[in-house]
Amino acid sequence: MDGDVEVHLVKLDVPQITDQDKNGAVLVADEPTGKKMGWMKLRRGHQGMLPAHCAYQFRAAQPAALVMQTCMGDLSIQRWAEICQAS
Amino acid sequence: MNTPTPKATAIASAPHPVFGYRTYTLGKLEFARDEYFAHIRWTGGNGKQCSHTLDIGNFLRALMRDVAWGFFYGYVNFDDVFGTCNHYSSVDVYAGTYNGHYKESGVDLLLNLPTDEVRVCFTEMLEDWTVEGFDPFAAPQETGTPYGRKRGDNIKAMRWQRQLASRCVGLKGDLAMRADSNGYTVNRAFADVPQDAPELHPEPGFEAMHMYTEPKSVWVNVDAQIPPYHPR
Numbered sequence: 001m002d003g004d005v006e007v008h009l010v011k012l013d014v015p016q017i018t019d020q021d022k023n024g025a026v027l028v029a030d031e032p033t034g035k036k037m038g039w040m041k042l043r044r045g046h047q048g049m050l051p052a053h054c055a056y057q058f059r060a061a062q063p064a065a066l067v068m069q070t071c072m073g074d075l076s077i078q079r080w081a082e083i084c085q086a087s
Numbered sequence: 088m089n090t091p092t093p094k095a096t097a098i099a100s101a102p103h104p105v106f107g108y109r110t111y112t113l114g115k116l117e118f119a120r121d122e123y124f125a126h127i128r129w130t131g132g133n134g135k136q137c138s139h140t141l142d143i144g145n146f147l148r149a150l151m152r153d154v155a156w157g158f159f160y161g162y163v164n165f166d167d168v169f170g171t172c173n174h175y176s177s178v179d180v181y182a183g184t185y186n187g188h189y190k191e192s193g194v195d196l197l198l199n200l201p202t203d204e205v206r207v208c209f210t211e212m213l214e215d216w217t218v219e220g221f222d223p224f225a226a227p228q229e230t231g232t233p234y235g236r237k238r239g240d241n242i243k244a245m246r247w248q249r250q251l252a253s254r255c256v257g258l259k260g261d262l263a264m265r266a267d268s269n270g271y272t273v274n275r276a277f278a279d280v281p282q283d284a285p286e287l288h289p290e291p292g293f294e295a296m297h298m299y300t301e302p303k304s305v306w307v308n309v310d311a312q313i314p315p316y317h318p319r
Contacts, residue, residue, distance in 0.1 A: 011293075038289035045280040 001044050003064025009037035010055040017053065024073010028055045042066070095203040097211040107237025109215050113208045114198045116180060120146075120216050123234050127169055129182055131194030139168045139182060143216070144223075144233040150213050151223035155249070158202060171205070178205045214245050 012034040016026060032055035042048050050056050058066065072078075098112040103121075110119040117128040125146035128138045149165040158173035165171075168186050172179040177199050183189025184197045217223060219239030220231030224247075252262045265271040273282060 035292070036290045037293045038287065040288065041286035043281075043285075045277070045282065046285040048285065 001042060001046060001064070001066050003060060003062055004041060004043050005064045005066050006039050006041050006059040007048050007050070008039040008057045008059060009051060010057075011035045011037050011051075012053065012055055015053045022073070023071035024076060025070050026074045095201070095207040097208045099211060099215070102237065105236070109212075111208055111212045113180065113205065114200055115196060116182065116198065118212055122236055125216075127182060129196045131183075131192075131196065133193040135194055137182070137194045137196075141166055141169065144221075144227075147213065147217055147221070147223040147233055150209055150216075151245075154206070154210050154213050154245075155224065155247075157206065173202075174199070176202055178202050180205060210245075214240060214242060217241050217245060 010032040012028075012032055014033075016028060034055070037051070037054065040048050070076075100110040102109055103119075106121050108120045110117060112118075115129050119126045119128070120143055123143055125141045125143050126138055127141075128136070131137045146165060149163055149170075152160065153163050153171055158171060158178050160173065162172045163170055164185075168189060169182050170180075170185070172181070178201075179197060179199050181195070181197045183195030186195065189195040213223075215237075217240060218231075218233065218235060218237065219241055221233045222230040222241060222244040223233070224244065250262050252258075254261055256262045257264045263269055265273060
C-alpha cells in the first residue's frame, strides 16, 4: 500500500449476488442500500479483509495505491498475455 | 483383531569414525555425509554403481522443507538430479529421473515408497546431519555454517512446530499477532514498515466486525504471520 485509503462498508439489505457459487467482485448497480458497517483507514503495512456479500468502496483524498486480491469475476481484466508475452 | 501396522524405522549405520555422521539407507538409495557434501549412491538401471554429490547446506535446506512440511509441496527438487514428489500416502524419491543425461545413460532411479518410511529416514538424517548453530530453514545470513565434522545438533530448530491459524491470526480464540513478547519478532524484511494497526471506525452494531464468523470479514495487520511462522 502507498498513501491512505479508506474502505467503507455497507451491509446490503438485499444481496446482489444470489448464486452462491459465483466468484469475484461485482459492481453494485446503484447506490448501495443497507446498514453502514463502518470504515477502516489503511496505510502501508496494513491489510483489510472485505466481508462477503457486502458493498465496499475505496476512498482516498490524495493519490494512493493498494493491491486487491480477489477471485476472477465480472470486474477482472486479464492482461498478462498482452503485457508480458511479446508473441 | 487388526494387526498394528509396523512403525517405520530408519536404517542407519554407526557414526562415521572420522566425520561422526551416520549413513542412511532408504530402499535402494544410500545417503552419506562428510564435512562438506551429501553423497547419494544407488545402482542404476544398467547395473552401474552411481553416486551424486550435493553441497551439504543445499541438501539440508531442501531436506528440511520435505520434513517440516511433510512432503506437502508436490515436487521438491534438491537439485537437477535428486528430489521427491508427494503422492499423499507415498512419496517418489528419484535420482536422475528428470535429468536428460541420467535418463539417456540409464542410470536414473525412481522409488515409490510409503510416506512414513521416507519421513522417518529423512527426519533422522536431518537431525543427525544438522550441526549445532545451523538452521536449514533460516536465510544464510541468519544462521551458522552447515559444514564440518559432527558437532552437537539443532534439535530445537528441527522439531520447531509451526503454528497454523484456524481462521485468521489476531482473531479472538485464534493465534496472536506477532510480538517480541511471544517470541515472534518482526521479520527484518518488515523493519521499515510501521507496525501500527489500521484505524477502525465501526458503526453501532458492527463493533465486533473484526470477529465476524462470516468468511472474509476481518482485517488484520499485514505482518500477520503466514506459514511457515518462524520465531527468530
